[in-house]
Amino acid sequence: MAAPMPASTFLAALRAEGVTVVEVGDWRTHNRNSKGPWGPVHGVMIHHTVTSGSARTVAICRGGHTALPGPLCHGVITKDGRVHLVGYGRANHAGLGDDDVLQAVIAERVLPADNEANTDGNRYFYGFECENLGDGEDRWPDAQVETIVRVIAALCRHHGWSVQSALRHRDWQPGKIDPSGPGMDWHEVQARAAQRLGTKPPGTPLPQPQRPTVSVAKLAAAARTDPAAKGTPVSYAGTRTVEVALVDAGLLEKPLLDGHFGTATITAYAAWQRRCGYRGAAADGIPGRTSLAALGHAHGFTVTA
Incomplete structure (x- = not known):
């Protein structure tokens, strides 16, 4: 269990890890808390947006759209490596996912296959959307990947988590593929975040039984x-x-x-x-x-x- 950190602490944790932050409007109080609980938090989830253009991407993630009101994440990581904070609190980013995956994130062990959508992820995870078309051709720049590494390290450092508390949207919700594309090597991202934390990178142990x-x-x-x-x-x-x-x-x-x-x-x-x-x-x-x-x-x- 971990209570979500205050917005000011969240901002300070990112900056202390060397992240360049852009504060967008009333991000500290822009949330979907009226629609359900936020917390306890157990990890940080990384997505890609299927959009291009930083200004447009940030606007969509802050405001959402008719079918899915914003904020759609807490921070938007644009291709230049900046994090645009668009909301804080419950955000429409994770959706329903697999309860077995949640248990594995809590235990910080290898994730099982996500084959169910029965658990509210918007409650349990910090969420970061990354500007990328998601077409398998749009390359992830080094600056953007480095910021993902630092974001994961910042939040894991604050909460005392290992990097196995970081996961991709594709790990959580069946049918999702994000983040993916050339330049996005998730194992390398976790290894680099672990290096920043001074811990060993995740290994590849045999999966634990889904029901011990x-x-x-x-x-x-x-x-x-x-x-x-x-x-x-x-x-x-x-x-x-x-x-x-x-x-x-x-x-x-x-x-x-x-x-x-x-x-x-x-x-x-x-x-x-x-x-x-x-x-x-x-x-x-x-x-x-x-x-x-x-x-x-x-x-x-x-x-x-």
């Missing part, structure tokens, strides 16, 4: 480990799956996703138990089968004994 299995007994044992006790704490791989679910539920900060059922995770799980209707000693942060099954049903895992 969590043992309530093993999870409870991990949660009962006394951090002050001597010896090795109980470790259980399913802890990370549950932490991802708690992040998705808005109860745990994403940087605290570490696979250890420590104080922060216990506090977050206790909040989940209270959300399920438990009170007092029944909401102690130690997972039980009923509350865990409810979390798994809502956030994509199966519970066993």
Whole structure:
């Protein structure tokens, strides 16, 4: 979980990463917040516009059109490498996408194929539209690609994310191809952003199961480990799956996703138990089968004994 940063902090983060920013009108308050929530945010999404001409592109992304009102993103990255800020808050950029992809972004692991459109991405992602015709021939200039790298680094740096919290529109919504074209190598973009952050570039691990299995007994044992006790704490791989679910539920900060059922995770799980209707000693942060099954049903895992 991460609350969207204030607009002034967003602007400062971009500038601190060396991004040239153009502020367009009332961008700080131009949004679609009246149509639904914005946040928690889990990543940054990159698009291309299928337009040409910087002024026209910025105008369209700010104002939208009859079928899709603006803003259509938070920032427009034009071919000269400048970022034009056109809105802040909920923006019509991501649309409905795949909940399995959202879980993978939260967990910062390899993305599964996007084969569903069932989750509101406008709520969960920062969005940047990039000026490009999207015809497979329009080349991405070096200045524009470098700015994409810096935008990703800026937002990941602020939130404590890895570059695997950055994704393309094509990764999120079935049928989309953006961003693509000559000069756009997404693996290189992520590698360069990771270099700016001083971290390793994403590898290519085997995809995780789309619906993991969590043992309530093993999870409870991990949660009962006394951090002050001597010896090795109980470790259980399913802890990370549950932490991802708690992040998705808005109860745990994403940087605290570490696979250890420590104080922060216990506090977050206790909040989940209270959300399920438990009170007092029944909401102690130690997972039980009923509350865990409810979390798994809502956030994509199966519970066993």
